[in-house]
Amino acid sequence: MRMRKKYDLIVVGGGVLGTFHAYHALEQGLRVAVIEKDKRPQGATVRNFGQVVPSGMNTKWQEYGRESLNIYRQIQDRFDISVRHNGSVYLASNEEEVQLIEELSSINQKNGYTSQLLTRQECLEKYPGLKPGYVKAGLFFPDEVTVEPRVMIGRLLQYLIKEKGLDYYDSTHVLNCAQVTGGVSVLTSKGTELEAGKVIICCGSEFKTLYPQLFAGSDLEVTKLQMLQTVPQPGYELKGSVLTGLSIRRYEAFYECPSFAAIKAREVPDSFEKKWGIHILFKQAADGSVIIGDSHEYARAADADDLGFDLRTDVDDFMIIEAQKIIALPSYEIQNRWFGIYSQCKTQDLFQHTIDGAIHIVTGIGGKGMTGSAGFSKENIKRVFDLK
Incomplete structure (x- = not known):
């Protein structure tokens, strides 16, 4: 029975x-x-960065994300689920990206979501190893958190x-x-x-x-993302989530900026980063290692097996080269590489x-x-x- x-x-x-x-x-x-x-x-x-970043979402989902921040903190106060209150930053590398973060800052002010524009010097002081030749300005979100997803x-x-x-x-x-x-x-x-x-x-x-x-x-499709993890970095601290110029050009929040469409239209359509949906993010894990990524490769959900189980070394190599242009970590020795797959809808x-x-x-x-x-x-x- x-x-x-x-x-x-x-x-x-x-x-x-x-x-x-x-x-x-x-x-x-x-x-x-x-x-x-x-x-x-x-x-x-368990195969993602562990970034809780409402700042990257459109207005509707930012509301859900902001409520998520409250929920994560409430649970963390009662039981340790690895939440770290360390903020997020978007680093602009040229004048177009500076324009976008300034416009997003204005949108956030209207939405009542706290953010702070950082000068180039403030970014350099806040994020050790950040290369002066890369950063022009930053937009910091002090209320955002990170978790260890696994x-x-x-x-x-x-x-x-x-x-x-x-x-x-x-x-x-x-x-x-x-x-x-x-x-x-x-x-x-x-x-x-x-x-x-x-x-x-x-x-x-x-x-x-x-x-x-x-x-x-259904209109479900799947996305395959590649990520890398360095060896632990003794004596080095990179606080929070660090999102860079390519993230500014991909995240939904920026779609609402008045200049976004025109700026996107000027991008090189057949560039390697566009082909593989690459944007460079950094997040230091609790053990001191730094996670770097990521890429995006798409297929219909019914054809998910077509994405395969291999890691593209050319994508990994490109992400490392681009990351080195942004932050001089003590070590870029990679100890771990993996991919994650998530599903999403095309039209909703x-x-x-x-x-x-x-x-x-x-x-x-x-x-x-x-x-x-x-x-x-x-x-x-x-x-x-x-x-x-």
């Missing part, structure tokens, strides 16, 4: 989007389970299990979701049958397996679809996950459960 257990909510997928849905449901006093197909999350949640999600789940009563089913696949009287029945690969009033599916692979036709008809912010009023598919948050998931999930739980 199958074990049957009843919940208010079952979340499929223990990544950052799924786990924050669970967090907010638990905060509302609901009985919650998370089902994760791996022993611990292995996807985009640490954060595990600790957050641990906190929810120990302190909030979350039931966590790891190494477990969902074989079937079916509406039953009063909710949804979920059959797992371990022979467990769980029931819940609502199910939220935040895992792209489980979405593909459970609802293949819906998945095939993320993929949302409801089946039978009780099964909610929410996925494809793309590069907004670490920054936007906490804030978005808070609003979405209220919507799903019709809470005030």
